[in-house]
Amino acid sequence: MDTMPWRAWAEQMSTGLAVVDAQLRVAWINPALAEWLETGPRSAVGQPLGLLLHEPDWLAQAGRVLGEQRAMQWRGVALVSARGREVSADVSLQPLGDDQLLLEVHVLAEPQSMNSPLSATLRGFAHEVKNPLAGLRGAAQLLQRRVGDEDLKSLAGLVIAEADRLTSLANRLLHHDGAARLAPVNIHERLEWLCDLLQAEPEPPQLRHDYDPSLPDVMGDADRLQQILLNLARNAIEAGARMLTLRTRVEHGLRLGERVVRTALRVDVIDDGPGVPPALRDSLFEPLVSGRADGSGLGLALAREIAREHGGELRFVSRPGETVFSLYLPLERLHG
The missing domain is CATH 1.10.287 (Helix Hairpins)
Structure with missing residues (x-):
C-alpha cells in the first residue's frame, strides 16, 4: 500500500503516527510522535522502534499484526523515550500491506517534567x-x-x-x-520594539512611557520576553483599551515564588479598558480562559509560563478604567 497520499495531513496531526517496516525500523514518523520521543523526524528514520521506545512488552507482539494481517491495540501502556521521558498512551498497530505497519499513539497524560x-x-x-x-x-x-x-x-x-x-x-x-536562551536584555529596547508593532496596527492605541532610565539589563530570552509584552498589550487592546502606559521600575526585597530576591525589574502595562471581570480574576492566567467569545485563552497563560521560566512572576490589579499587569523579573542573575 502506498502511504504517501496521506502523509501530508498526517504531518499536521497531533496524534503520534509512524510507519515501520517488517524489522520494526522506522520508515517515517510525524512531528507529534517525534516530539514525544524527544527526537527529530529525520534522525528517527532507520532507527529500531524498540530503541526509541525502550522495548515495551507489547512490541513483541508486533509480528502477529503482519502475520495475521489484523490490527492490535493496547490501552494505557507506558512509553519511555531514549532520554527517559515517560508518557501513558493508547497504542495501535495495523498492517499497511505485507511489509509495513502503521503505529498510532494517543498520549493520555503529559510527563511529569x-x-x-x-x-x-x-x-x-x-x-x-x-x-x-x-x-x-x-x-x-x-x-x-x-x-x-x-x-x-x-x-x-x-x-x-x-x-x-x-x-x-x-x-x-x-x-x-x-529552555530559555538567556542573555543580557535591555528591557527598554523590547518596549520600543513593542511600540513599533502597536503603531503598525490598523487602529493603534495611544502610548505613554514612564521609564526608569537607570535600569540595568536583565538576564532573559529576548524573544520570549518580547512575547510577554506583546501578549499583555494585545490583551488590553482587544479588551477595549485605547491608551496604554508602559512603565519600568526597580523593586527591592520582593518575593517571587518560593524565594525573596534582593532586586527585581518591574514592567507595568497599564490600560484604560473596562477591567477584568470579577468572575475571571481567580482563573485569568489559566489556559483556555478568556473574557471574549472569540478569545483563545492562551495569551496570558503563555505570558505567565514565560515569566515563571525566567524566575519571575506576572500579577495584575484591576478596576474599571485602569488595569495594571506587572511583569517581575529577578535582576540578581546578572547583578547579584
Missing part, C-alpha cells in the same frame, strides 16, 4: 502556524522588493522580523529546544 498543561496546547498550535507564517513572510518579502516608499519597506521589514521571531519560537516548542 511538563509542569504546565499549556505546553502541549502550545506545541500543537506552534505546528499549525508554521505554514501560514512562511506564507506571510514570503508575501512581505515580495512587498518589500516591489514598493518604492521607504515607510512601506520598513513596515514590510517589521512583518518579516515578526514572522521570523514567531517561527523561531514555534521551532523551539516543536523540537523540544525548550
Whole structure:
C-alpha cells in the first residue's frame, strides 16, 4: 500500500503516527510522535522502534499484526523515550500491506517534567502556524522588493522580523529546544520594539512611557520576553483599551515564588479598558480562559509560563478604567 497520499495531513496531526517496516525500523514518523520521543523526524528514520521506545512488552507482539494481517491495540501502556521521558498512551498497530505497519499513539497524560498543561496546547498550535507564517513572510518579502516608499519597506521589514521571531519560537516548542536562551536584555529596547508593532496596527492605541532610565539589563530570552509584552498589550487592546502606559521600575526585597530576591525589574502595562471581570480574576492566567467569545485563552497563560521560566512572576490589579499587569523579573542573575 502506498502511504504517501496521506502523509501530508498526517504531518499536521497531533496524534503520534509512524510507519515501520517488517524489522520494526522506522520508515517515517510525524512531528507529534517525534516530539514525544524527544527526537527529530529525520534522525528517527532507520532507527529500531524498540530503541526509541525502550522495548515495551507489547512490541513483541508486533509480528502477529503482519502475520495475521489484523490490527492490535493496547490501552494505557507506558512509553519511555531514549532520554527517559515517560508518557501513558493508547497504542495501535495495523498492517499497511505485507511489509509495513502503521503505529498510532494517543498520549493520555503529559510527563511529569511538563509542569504546565499549556505546553502541549502550545506545541500543537506552534505546528499549525508554521505554514501560514512562511506564507506571510514570503508575501512581505515580495512587498518589500516591489514598493518604492521607504515607510512601506520598513513596515514590510517589521512583518518579516515578526514572522521570523514567531517561527523561531514555534521551532523551539516543536523540537523540544525548550529552555530559555538567556542573555543580557535591555528591557527598554523590547518596549520600543513593542511600540513599533502597536503603531503598525490598523487602529493603534495611544502610548505613554514612564521609564526608569537607570535600569540595568536583565538576564532573559529576548524573544520570549518580547512575547510577554506583546501578549499583555494585545490583551488590553482587544479588551477595549485605547491608551496604554508602559512603565519600568526597580523593586527591592520582593518575593517571587518560593524565594525573596534582593532586586527585581518591574514592567507595568497599564490600560484604560473596562477591567477584568470579577468572575475571571481567580482563573485569568489559566489556559483556555478568556473574557471574549472569540478569545483563545492562551495569551496570558503563555505570558505567565514565560515569566515563571525566567524566575519571575506576572500579577495584575484591576478596576474599571485602569488595569495594571506587572511583569517581575529577578535582576540578581546578572547583578547579584
